[in-house]
Amino acid sequence: MLHNMRKCIIFILFSFFLLGCNQSPSPVFQEEIRGLKLVQLITGKDALNAINELHGKKINVASGMVAFYQGEGEKATVWVSESFSTDDAIQQTEIMIEKMRSSKRSPFSDYKEIGLDGVKIYSFKGMGQEHYIFRISKSVYWITANSGAIDELCKSIVG
16 A cells, blocks of 8 residues: 555656646546556656657657556556657657558558547557547557447546
């Protein structure tokens, strides 16, 4: 319990630090969403390294976070990268989606665009899960989850 409280305090302080430095909202990950518990939160250089590893190259972003959730036979991951500007975030999102759609080796299919509270969400399937990519201000999000949990995870971020 003391470990969880310490982890929560560190996360809150980190969130305030990001908010103060960037003057833009930083994501706040709920401890539990629809039976999924937040089991790991990666921030700082470790998050940037994970994001770069996911892309197979260095991505030009200001900061990042990766949240891992687990529950009864389900798991979910929320990747967040904060760009240096909103224009950069828009461009990075569009390029990423275009490259994924056009790649003959992409494991993803069934692309759709949906909206939630004015946010354009790119939805697709692959690797046994559903995926949502969307942008809010300078932050680009990629949620990977089972179909039952992805909407709740998305709503917890978008509002």
